[in-house]
Amino acid sequence: MxxxxxxxxxxxxxxxxxxxxxxxxxxxxxxxxxxxxxxxxxxxxxxxxxxxxxxxxxxxxxxxxxxxxxEVIDITPLLHGDRRRFGVDVVGIFFDSPDAPGPLAMMILSAADPEAHAASVEFLQKKVITPLARWLGPPDGEGRAARLNMLWTGFLTGWKLLPIQSLSGARLASTRRWLETTTQTIVDEGKT
Missing domain, CATH: 1.10.10.60 (Homeodomain-like)
Incomplete structure (x- = not known):
C-alpha cells in the first residue's frame, strides 16, 4: 500500500x-x-x-x-508557412516579442568565451542556416540563408543591443516595411 x-x-x-x-x-x-x-x-x-x-x-x-x-532557436516552424508571406511573418516575430530575452543577445554577449562562442556558432548553423538554406533551395540557398541571417542580426543589434536613437516611431514602422521587403526579396531571389 x-x-x-x-x-x-x-x-x-x-x-x-x-x-x-x-x-x-x-x-x-x-x-x-x-x-x-x-x-x-x-x-x-x-x-x-x-x-x-x-x-x-x-x-x-x-x-x-x-x-x-x-535550444529555443528553431526556424523550422516558419518554414511551414506561406512562402509568399515569409518576410512579413519573420519580421512580425521580431516585433511581437520585443522584450523577450533573445538568443541573439545571449550569443553576442557570450562571444568572448571560446566554448560559448563555439556553441553559439554551432546552434546558429544547425538551427537556422542549414534548415533555412535547405528550404530556400537553389540558387545558392546557403548564401541566401547567410544573407538573411546577417540582415536580421544587424537589424536586431541596431534595434535592441546597440540601439540607434533615431530608430523609433515612424522610422521604426518604415524600417519594419523595409525589413519585410528585403527579407522577401532574398527569399524570392532566382525564382521565376
Missing part, C-alpha cells in the same frame, strides 16, 4: 518540469543581459528560486545550461 505521506510521482514530475523551466528562464535572462562569462550558476539558481545544486542536476554544468538555452 502506498505511503500517503509520499508525494505522487506525477506531482514530482510536474515540479521537476517547473523547476527546469524556471532555471532555463532565469538563465536566458542572465545570459542575454550579462553574457556567459559574467553569469554564475548561483545567480541563475537565485533568480529561478531554486538551490544551485539543481542546475547541475538538470543541466550538468554551466555550459550544459547555456546549450539548453540555445
Amino acid at each position: 502506498p505511503d500517503p505521506t509520499e508525494p505522487k510521482r506525477e506531482t514530482r514530475q510536474r515540479d521537476a518540469e517547473r523547476t527546469r523551466a524556471a532555471i532555463l528562464t532565469a538563465a536566458r535572462t542572465l545570459f542575454s543581459t550579462r553574457g556567459f562569462a559574467q553569469t554564475g550558476v548561483r545567480e541563475v539558481a537565485e533568480l529561478a528560486g531554486v538551490n544551485s545544486a539543481l542546475v547541475g542536476r538538470y543541466f550538468g554544468s554551466k555550459m550544459g545550461l547555456f546549450r539548453a538555452t540555445l
